[in-house]
Amino acid sequence: MLEIQHFTKRYGKKTAVEDLSLTIGGGEICAFIGHNGAGKTTTLKACCGILPFTEGEILVDGTSIRKDPLACKKQIAYLPDNPDLYEFMTGVKYLNFIGDVFAVPKALREKRIADYAGRLELTEDLGQPISAYSHGMKQKLSVIAALLHQPKLLLMDEPFVGLDPKATHVLKGIMADLCAQGSAIFFSTHVLEVAERLCHKVAIIKSGHLVAYGSMESVKGDQSLEDVFLELEDDHA
Amino acid sequence: MLKTLCAIRLRLFFDALTGSGRRRKSMGVLYGALLIYCVVVFGGLFGMLFWALRPLSDAGLDWLYFALAGILATGLAFAGSVFMTQQQLYDAQDNQLLLSLPISPMAVLGSRMLVLYLYDLVLGAIVLVPATLAWGGEAGFWVRTGLSVILLPLFPLCLSCFFGWLIGLLTVRMRYKNLFSVILTVLFLGAYFLLYAKANAAIQAILTNGQAVAETVEGVLHAFYLFGRGMTGEWGQLLLFFLETVLLFALVCWVLSRTFIRIATTPRRVARRAWHLSEVQAGTAESALLKKELGRFFGSSVYLLNAGIGALMMLIGAAALVVKRGDVAQAAVQLARLSPDLMPMFAILILCFLCGMVDLTTSSISMEGKNLWVLKSLPVTPGQIFRAKLRAHLLIGLPPLLISDAVILWVLRPAVAMGIMVVLVPVAFAVCSAAAGLVVNLRLPKLDWDSEAQAVKQSAASMISILGGMGVTALLAFPCFVFSMAGTAAVVYFSAWTAVLALAAALCLRWLDRGGAARWAAL
Incomplete structure (x- = not known):
C-alpha cells in the first residue's frame, strides 16, 4: 500500500532524510520511531503529499504521489502532530467539509460520524465551534475526520499525544479494525510499549537515516523494543 | 526582559x-x-x-x-x-x-x-x-x-x-x-x-x-x-x-x-448549541471549499472589517444615494452643463476605489496560517482552492457593486454608452483585483502570524494590494480630468481600460493556473 523508495529530503544544504526505503502492505501497521528531529514528520508529510521531496519515489497503492498526488490523496488520511483545525467551524461542519472533499455519501457519513463520535465521546460537542475545543477534543475530531472516508492508508504523527486513556484505548481498537479491513497504517510514536503491542512492522530512524526496519519480531528479537531502540541510538551515536 | x-x-x-x-x-x-x-x-x-x-x-x-x-x-x-x-x-x-x-x-x-x-x-x-x-x-x-x-x-x-x-x-x-x-x-x-x-x-x-x-x-x-x-x-x-x-x-x-x-x-465563552445528524449534508468539494472561505470571512471580525469594508461602503453609499437622489440628480444636471459625463466618471472612479478596498484574496492564503496542512493533505487541486478563494472574493464584492451600479444608473441616468461603462469598468476592476490579490498573496504569504491582524492588515501583500488598487484608480482618474474627457472620448477611454483590466485579470489567472500551483506546492 505504501512504498517509499530511496526517499531523500533536503532543506537547502541540510539533509533531513536520506535514502529511506520501506514498504507497508495492506493490513499492516508500521510504527515509525526516532528521537526528536530525526526526520519522522518530514517523511510522513512527504508521504501524504504535503511536502515536496528532493529524490526518490513514494508510491501509494502503486501510484506516485509526485506524479498523481490527487489519486494518492484520495486514499490517504493524515493526522498531524498538532491538530490545527479550522477554528471558525463547528465540529460537525468540519466533518461535513472533509466528507464533501472526499465525496462521502450522506448516509455513510451520518453512520460513521455517529459511530466514531460515539466511541470517542465527542457526539455532544460536535455542535460547538472548534475554537472552544481542548487539544484532546481536536485530536479526536481529527481522528473522526481521518476515518470518514475509510482511507486505505492512514498516516499519523504521534496520534496518542493529548488523548485521554479511554480515547487512546478506543483509537488503538479503531486502528486494529481498520487494519483488519485491509488498510495500512504508518504512524510515528514515542510510546514504545504501544508500538510493540500494536504493530506488525517497525522502522527506526536516526538523524535522517533508517537504522532498523522489518517485522516487529525480526527487529526486536527477544529484547524489548525499548532496549533495541536505546542500543541503536548508542550504536549510531 | x-x-x-x-x-x-x-x-x-x-x-x-x-x-x-x-x-x-x-x-x-x-x-x-x-x-x-x-x-x-x-x-x-x-x-x-x-x-x-x-x-x-x-x-x-x-x-x-x-x-x-x-x-x-x-x-x-x-x-x-x-x-x-x-x-x-x-x-x-x-x-x-x-x-x-x-x-x-x-x-x-x-x-x-x-x-x-x-x-x-x-x-x-x-x-x-x-x-x-x-x-x-x-x-x-x-x-x-x-x-x-x-x-x-x-x-x-x-x-x-x-x-x-x-x-x-x-x-x-x-x-x-x-x-x-x-x-x-x-x-x-x-x-x-x-x-x-x-x-x-x-x-x-x-x-x-x-x-x-x-x-x-x-x-x-x-x-x-x-x-x-x-x-x-x-x-x-x-x-x-x-x-x-x-x-x-x-x-x-x-x-x-x-x-x-x-x-x-479567560477562555472565550461560546454559544453552546445542540446539533442533530440532519445537519450532516453532502455537497461537492467546490462548494465545501467556498463555504470554508466564506465561513472564515464571516467568522473573523478583523478579516470581515478590513477585507470587506469596500463592500460595506458600497452598500452604505447606494443607500445614501437613494435617500439623497433628489439632490444628486439636481447636481448632476448642473454639472452636465460643464461636462455631460462628469458624474458618471466620478461614479466609475469611486466604485473602482471601493472595489480596491474589497481585498479578501490578498490575505486568503496568509489566513490559512497553521491550517495550511489541511488543504495540502486533501485531494483537491491548487486550481480548486484558488477558484474557491476567487469566488468568495467576488461573492462578497460583486453584489454590492451591482446594487450600487443599478442605483447610480437609476439616479444619474447617464447616456447608454457611458452607462455601460459605469457597469463594465468597476466589474473588470473587481475581477482584476481579486485575481491580482491572490497572485500577490501567493508571492508574499504571511503564514506564521500570531494575530490575524498581522495577516490581514500588516502584511506586505495587503499593503501592496490596497495601495496598488489606489494607484490604478489614480491612473484611471488622471487623464479624465486633465483632458476633460466626455462623450465618445470618455467611452473609448474607459473601454480601453476595461480591456486592460480584463487582460491583466486573464494574465493573473493564467499565472495562477501554471506558476501558482508550483508556488502553492512550495508553501
Missing part, C-alpha cells in the same frame, strides 16, 4: 511587512517608496488644511491652531490604532506562552504597546509635521515640535489602550464577541466618516467662531489647551501637558497590568 520582548515584537512587526530572507531588501525599498508617497500625499493634505487655519493667528488665537493640530493628530492616531489594540494586547497567540514564563505582565504589555506607539507616532507625525511646517518658527519652536512628535503619541496610545481594555473587559465572557466587534467598528467608522465629510464646514466654523471654539477647547479639552499654549512658546504649559500625558500613560499601564492575565487567558 522588556528590551528582549520589544526587540522580538519589532522584528515580528517588520518581518510581517517586509518578509524575511532575500525579499527583505527589495521590500524595504518598496516600503521606503510607499512611505515617501504617503508623506507627500497626506502631508500635502494636512499642510493645506493647516494653511487654511493660519488666520487664527490674526485673531490672537495662535494656541488654538496648535491645539487643533494636537486634537487632529490624536484623533488620527487613535482611529488608526484602536482596532489593532485588542488584537495586539489580548488576542496574540503567544500571550499564554509568555505569561507562563517568569516575565511580568507589564513587560509583555509594554512590548505590545511599543508597536502601537510606533503606529501612533507615524500617524501623529503625519499631522503635526505639516502643521508646524505651515506655521514656521525659531529654533526653540522646532525643539518643541520634536518633543511633541515623540511625546504626543502617548496620548492616543492611552486612549486606544483604554478602549482596547474596555472592549476586552466587556467581551471576556461574551458569547457573540465577533458580532459585538463588528457593530462597534461600523459605528465608529460611521462617526469617523461623518466627521470627515463635515471637515470643510468645521474649518469655516472654527475661523468664524474662533473665540467660542477656543473657550470650548480650554474648558473641555484642557490638555490640548496646554499643548497649544506650550507650542506657542510657553514651555511651562508644554511641560505640564507632557507631565499629564506621562502620568496618564502610567495610570493606563497600571490598570492594564492588573487585569491583563484575566482578560488574555
